[in-house]
Amino acid sequence: MAVSIQDVRVLASTTRSTHHTWALTFFCRPELYLQPSSIEQLQTIVRAAHQFKKTITITGAGHSPSDITMTKDWLINLDNFDNVLSFSRHESGLFTDVRVEAGIRIYQLNAALASRGLALQNLGSISDQSVAGIISTGTHGSSAYHGLVSQQLVDITVLLASGELLTVSPTVQPDLFRAAMLSLGKLGIITHVTIRAIPSFTLHSFQEIIDFDKLLEDWSTVWTSKEYVRVWWFPYSRKCILWRAEKSRKSLSVPRDSFYGTWLGRKLYETLLWFATRIYKHAMPAVERFVFRRQYGWESTYGLGGSEAVQNSVDGLNMDCLFRQFVNEWALPLNHGVEVLKLVDQAVTKAAESGAYYVHAPIEVRCSNCSYPDKETTAIEIIEMSGGKGAIPGNTLRPLLDYSPVVPYSYTGPISNENLTLYLNATMYRPFGHDPPIGQWYSEFEDIMVAYGGKPHWAKNFIGKSPEKTNTVPTSGEMVGLASVFENWYSEDGKKYKAIREKLDPEGLFFGGKEWAIRNGII
Ligand SMILES: Cc1cc2nc3c(=O)[nH]c(=O)nc-3n(C[C@H](O)[C@H](O)[C@H](O)COP(=O)(O)OP(=O)(O)OC[C@H]3O[C@@H](n4cnc5c(N)ncnc54)[C@H](O)[C@@H]3O)c2cc1C
Numbered sequence: 391m392a393v394s395i396q397d398v399r400v401l402a403s404t405t406r407s408t409h410h411t412w413a414l415t416f417f418c419r420p421e422l423y424l425q426p427s428s429i430e431q432l433q434t435i436v437r438a439a440h441q442f443k444k445t446i447t448i449t450g451a452g453h454s455p456s457d458i459t460m461t462k463d464w465l466i467n468l469d470n471f472d473n474v475l476s477f478s479r480h481e482s483g484l485f486t487d488v489r490v491e492a493g494i495r496i497y498q499l500n501a502a503l504a505s506r507g508l509a510l511q512n513l514g515s516i517s518d519q520s521v522a523g524i525i526s527t528g529t530h531g532s533s534a535y536h537g538l539v540s541q542q543l544v545d546i547t548v549l550l551a552s553g554e555l556l557t558v559s560p561t562v563q564p565d566l567f568r569a570a571m572l573s574l575g576k577l578g579i580i581t582h583v584t585i586r587a588i589p590s591f592t593l594h595s596f597q598e599i600i601d602f603d604k605l606l607e608d609w610s611t612v613w614t615s616k617e618y619v620r621v622w623w624f625p626y627s628r629k630c631i632l633w634r635a636e637k638s639r640k641s642l643s644v645p646r647d648s649f650y651g652t653w654l655g656r657k658l659y660e661t662l663l664w665f666a667t668r669i670y671k672h673a674m675p676a677v678e679r680f681v682f683r684r685q686y687g688w689e690s691t692y693g694l695g696g697s698e699a700v701q702n703s704v705d706g707l708n709m710d711c712l713f714r715q716f717v718n719e720w721a722l723p724l725n726h727g728v729e730v731l732k733l734v735d736q737a738v739t740k741a742a743e744s745g746a747y748y749v750h751a752p753i754e755v756r757c758s759n760c761s762y763p764d765k766e767t768t769a770i771e772i773i774e775m776s777g778g779k780g781a782i783p784g785n786t787l788r789p790l791l792d793y794s795p796v797v798p799y800s801y802t803g804p805i806s807n808e809n810l811t812l813y814l815n816a817t818m819y820r821p822f823g824h825d826p827p828i829g830q831w832y833s834e835f836e837d838i839m840v841a842y843g844g845k846p847h848w849a850k851n852f853i854g855k856s857p858e859k860t861n862t863v864p865t866s867g868e869m870v871g872l873a874s875v876f877e878n879w880y881s882e883d884g885k886k887y888k889a890i891r892e893k894l895d896p897e898g899l900f901f902g903g904k905e906w907a908i909r910n911g912i913i
């Protein structure tokens with residue numbers, strides 16, 4: 391049945407004609423910014439896109455740092471798909487499967503779960519993303535006992551280019567489920583998911599100041615020492631914050647003081663960053679040391695308990711990400727961590743000595759357990775194997791485009807470093823909207839990541855590999871992408887993803903954001 395352009399235009403936002411990333415780094419003016427409210431409306435858009443030969447791009451909260459959601463054609467946003475539809479409690483009482491519309495933001499879902507005494511067991515640094523967005527680029531948190539956030543999915547419903555709705559799961563079309571678990575928005579429109587939640591919990595955390603050298607010395611034990619562990623590295627201070635937490639039933643404590651959590655502290659920090667970005671770049675190490683002292687103190691508290699707090703799970707897992715920013719994050723085997731951090735440290739120190747560039751802190755150092763069993767394993771089996779200490783997974787399948795290294799399987803204890811993925815996150819702030827120079831820093835950073843088997847987080851501001859010089863990355867900071875290495879790096883799983891994509895969308899309806907997709911070898 392033919393659709394008139396008016397049928398589509400009525401679904402367009404009347405208040406929004408431009409789209410941009412949260413970081414205000416990329417902007418576009420789509421021909422139509424569409425905010426449908428029902429499956430029928432989505433199907434109308436899909437039919438019309440075929441008819442008028444338009445491509446469709448989908449965006450959630452626009453929190454991906456790169457231009458992955460930029461398009462000149464039609465852009466669909468699912469903010470109106472924000473309902474929680476049903477709760478299905480497992481007889482064991484250990485988990486509840488929650489059916490939601492996939493445009494719901496994580497903070498909305500957190501609130502709906504909390505009102506039922508439930509919570510998500512693993513989150514990234516923020517809760518602003520949409521559920522579909524958080525899974526589509528492979529969002530992770532930091533825990534040796536949890537994988538990507540998509541590990542919590544039980545099933546996914548996708549509206550395909552054919553207009554058909556398809557629900558996939560580990561038992562129904564598992565390969566398609568693996569494609570949909572990290573689809574980059576190029577497979578179809580994710581309309582619903584079932585996500586596994588657990589009874590709500592508080593997080594009992596200890597935040598210690600640890601010398602950088604001591605962290606490296608204790609690398610073999612810190613990551614598995616508590617359920618949730620993350621490190622913020624301040625390279626010019628030669629110190630890190632080691633945050634370790636476990637689930638608890640304790641009551642909430644008084645929140646930790648935060649210098650940059652106050653209006654004045656925040657403005658002062660941003661002004662100092664602006665000064666070091668625009669006026670006198672050599673001030674950056676002193677700015678870092680000043681802020682570190684004000685925020686955390688100075689002397690090592692490692693092994694002495696540090697600062698203790700009990701927070702609700704969301705406040706504990708999320709963090710204050712401060713200012714709009716560029717973010718370049720890579721995943722690599724955690725076993726290479728000591729060598730890799732030493733090399734990054736040498737590069738940063740050398741650059742500061744010559745004045746070539748300065749980096750912003752913290753460099754985030756995190757981990758996940760992205761190892762996957764080679765046979766079907768149920769959540770209950772996994773809970774039993776871990777003695778109740780690990781994740782309660784919704785699935786145990788590896789997304790086809792998972793950028794974590796393939797590591798030996800140990801979904802549950804005893805888990806050691808060899809089972810883990812390390813994430814290194816080089817954030818560069820944009821104080822008051824001013825861009826810091828990122829090219830040389832990101833280029834040297836990526837050279838090290840590539841040499842140690844790293845792959846970039848799909849959502850972020852990576853440069854990628856130049857086709858001419860396969861061992862180096864260009865210095866501009868502009869994304870070159872992964873096209874020259876995609877086949878090599880993603881091998882059989884990458885081919886499978888592309889074959890599934892091609893079969894489901896032969897006309898390339900979901901090839902909006904085409905430039906990003908070409909650069910990265912998806913087209
Ligand atoms: C301050 C900040 C902190 C962050 N912290 C973390 C972190 O701790 N860990 C981490 O791994 N990442 C982190 N990220 C990255 C973020 O989690 C991802 O970029 C995530 O994909 C953003 O979700 P979104 O809803 O904003 O989606 P968008 O950025 O709008 O879109 C992301 C992708 O999802 C696709 N998509 C969106 N909706 C749909 C849909 N309905 N159907 C199909 N495809 C869809 C889009 O096409 C696109 O490919 C952070 C980002 C910021 C800005």
Ligand SMILES: O=C1O[C@H](CO)C(O)=C1O
Binds near residue numbers: 514515715717
């Ligand atoms: O992309 C990300 O931004 C924050 C850092 O500010 C974070 O943890 C990411 O991941």
